Amino acid sequence: MDTIPILRMxxxxxxxxxxxxHDRLAMRLQDDLTERVVKDRAKGVLxxxxxxxxxxxxxxxxxxxxxAMTQVLGAETVxxxxxxAVAITIVELGLSQLNILTALNVDKxxxxxxxxxxxxxxxxxxxxxxx
Amino acid sequence: MDTIPILRMxxxxxxxxxxxxHDRLAMRLQDDLTERVVKDRAKGVLxxxxxxxxxxxxxxxxxxxxxAMTQVLGAETVxxxxxxAVAITIVELGLSQLNILTALNVDKxxxxxxxxxxxxxxxxxxxxxxx
Numbered sequence: 001m002d003t004i005p006i007l008r009m010x011x012x013x014x015x016x017x018x019x020x021x022h023d024r025l026a027m028r029l030q031d032d033l034t035e036r037v038v039k040d041r042a043k044g045v046l047x048x049x050x051x052x053x054x055x056x057x058x059x060x061x062x063x064x065x066x067x068a069m070t071q072v073l074g075a076e077t078v079x080x081x082x083x084x085a086v087a088i089t090i091v092e093l094g095l096s097q098l099n100i101l102t103a104l105n106v107d108k109x110x111x112x113x114x115x116x117x118x119x120x121x122x123x124x125x126x127x128x129x130x131x
Numbered sequence: 132m133d134t135i136p137i138l139r140m141x142x143x144x145x146x147x148x149x150x151x152x153h154d155r156l157a158m159r160l161q162d163d164l165t166e167r168v169v170k171d172r173a174k175g176v177l178x179x180x181x182x183x184x185x186x187x188x189x190x191x192x193x194x195x196x197x198x199a200m201t202q203v204l205g206a207e208t209v210x211x212x213x214x215x216a217v218a219i220t221i222v223e224l225g226l227s228q229l230n231i232l233t234a235l236n237v238d239k240x241x242x243x244x245x246x247x248x249x250x251x252x253x254x255x256x257x258x259x260x261x262x
Contacts, residue, residue, distance in 0.1 A: 003182065004149065004182075005147055005179060005181045005182045005212070007145075007147065007179055007181075007212075007236070007237040008236060008237065008238050009140075009237055009241065010238065012236075014138075014145075016138065016147045016149070018135065018136060018137055018147070019149060019150060020147050025244065043215065048138055050136045050138075051134065051135075051136045051213055054166075056252070068246060082169060103141060105138070106138040106139065106140055106145075107139050107140055129195060
């Protein structure tokens with residue numbers, strides 16, 4: 001098994017990271033995820049890392065890259081389920097400047113994405129996006 | 132990493148199986164899942180097996196067991212993302228009699244659970260469940 005499944009849930013995509021990430025798997029995930037964001041016209045991506053007991057600078061950068069890539073494609077990324085030890089490492093490694101949105105768990109991540117995006121039931125007139 | 136994360140999404144729990152299941156991991160998943168169904172008062176469980184390229188009788192029985200256990204606890208289990216080859220194996224192994232609900236993907240699984248359970252906003256009078 002050399003792919004991480006990407007699950008679609010309405011407007012969002014969910015990825016649960018359960019295995020140790022090596023270079024090839026991380027690259028594959030980036031490729032698959034960006035492809036799926038476009039294909040499924042996803043508005044948000046949830047990456048659950050509750051299974052990860054620790055995070056190194058490689059994974060930290062990967063998360064930052066994914067967040068940046070999906071943002072370019074018009075989707076917000078939220079990292080959920082971060083353990084306290086992981087949060088400490090993230091700050092110590094200086095990765096907290098990566099501008100990654102986080103939430104306590106998937107439930108709260110979903111709520112965050114929904115409220116941030118304020119997805120309307122139907123959009124007829126596309127107004128310019130206010131920054 | 133010797134646990135499979137269980138993600139809560141509203142009334143439901145989601146499990147994505149990505150790694151080869153051995154005995155101990157399967158037992159652990161059963162234990163964790165039944166515990167979480169009770170703790171979170173979950174109404175449904177989604178088990179995504181889209182990462183599994185094949186299923187043996189051990190995994191088939193495990194899925195059947197989990198479905199039976201959660202049902203006893205008042206939650207429906209839906210297995211999602213089954214690959215065609217897995218579906219063939221399931222039937223050939225005679226596991227299709229296990230009475231496991233299935234859906235094409237997590238999105239459809241969520242819709243199935245929501246419609247089957249018809250979760251009311253508030254329940255004041257408990258009528259006897261009609262079979």
